[in-house]
Amino acid sequence: MDLIKLYIQEVTRRLPDKTRNDIALELESTIYDMLPEDYSEDDVKRVLETLGNPAVLASQYNEKPMHLIGPKYYEAYTTLLKLCLPIAAICSFIAIVAVKVFSPVDEGAVLETMLVIMGEGIWNVINVIIHTFFWITAVFVIAERADGVKKHSPLSSNFRPWTPEDLKQSIYVPKYKMIKSFELSCGLAWTAMWGTTYFYANHLIGIYENGDNGLRMVTTAFNQEVLLSFWPLIVLLIGLEIALTINKLIKKQWTYKLSTFFTIHQVASLVILVIILTHANLFTPEFLNQMGEIFTTSPTRIENSIIWGTITIFVIFAVWGMIDVYKRAAIKSDLNRL
Incomplete structure (x- = not known):
């Protein structure tokens, strides 16, 4: 009797007050029905083991779920987290960098500025990730408890119960x-890095010396006024890269149209790069003279080496990238490959 009462108590204490008495009577009746007429303590233990853990049994009686997010919403919840967290983190870091780019910076204090950007950027990313995680979780927790449907089978990606018809919306995509x-996260991160470097080049790229106050820039490499004169082209290029990333997110696989978009982006990037690099006053004379002294050659040869070396490297990677995406687009997405 003691074991039975204790078991019923462990079950009912986890239930609302208004239902405890009724469920206690029902459970007591169930237990005695499962016992033989002359039962022993071992018989009681066997029946209680059959009924299982009191917490699990209580959850079956309870109308409210005893978990934050159950199997019904779990897949949709994790999918949304995987999609939103990287985007939120990258956007928050870009926002911090953008603010610092247009803030006044002491001449040559590039190292201190970069440390501040990294410190504030990392802290802001962590803060945004925590808030994004909290609010997405809160929405799904409310949905779990506000849902009047008691079925617990997982929902499909369209937030409806799964049916065989959902398979028609699925496409088999080979791994390659x-x-x-x-790839999407790296693409956005790369756009943020090179865009920041371009608009901040006079504080980032140049000749450095290790002085009493640490590493400081003594000669800037680029004429910032010349770089800023091409800002419409740079904004256009950044817009193309963001549009390309959005298309990748939607398509989720390389197609010929997406590969063509990628090729247009690479060609546009090359054209803009050549236009900027071949501008007469792009590099500062002080930078070219110092580099000529370091490598014991003329400033003109240094300038030509930088220009054509950069263009050559870009062309190699662009051609390799275009060949790769077209090869990936040529792979057939059919079920025969399963």
């Missing part, structure tokens, strides 16, 4: 043809 989330 697939665009991974890592």
Whole structure:
């Protein structure tokens, strides 16, 4: 009797007050029905083991879920987290960098500025990730408890119960043809890095010396006024890269149209790069003279080496990238490959 009462108590204490008495009577009746007429303590233990853990049994009686997010919403919840967290983190870091780019900076204090950007950027990313995680979780927790449907089977990606018809919306994508989330994150991060470097070049790129106050820039490499004169082209290029990333996110696999978009982006990037690099006053005379002294050659040869070396490297990577995406687009997405 003691074991039975204790078991019923452990079950009912986890239930609302208004239902405890009724469920206690029902559970007591169930237990005695499962016992033989002349039962022993071992018989009681066997029946209680059959009924299982009191917490699990209580959850079956309880109308409210005893978990934050159950199997019904779990897949949709994790999918949304994987999609939103990287985007929120990258956007928050870009926002911090953008603010610092247009803030006044002491001449040559590039190292201190970069440390501040990294410190504030990392802290802001962590803060945004925590807030994004909290609010997405809160929305799904409310949905879990506000949902009047008691079925607990997982929902499909369209937030409806799964049916065989959902398979018609699925496409088998070979691994090499697939665009991974890592590629999207790296693409956005690269856009943020080179865009920041371009608009901040006079504080980032140049000749450094290690002085009493640490590493400081003594000669800037680029004429910032010349770089800023091309800002419409740079904004256009950044817009193309963001549009390309959005298309990758939607398509999730390389297609011929997406590969053509990628090729247009690469060609446009090359044209803009050549226009900027071949501008007469792009490099500062002080930078070219000092580099000529370091490498014991003329400033003109230094300038030509930088220009054509950069263009050559870009062309090699651009051609390799275009060949690769077209090869990936050529792979057939059919079920025969399963």
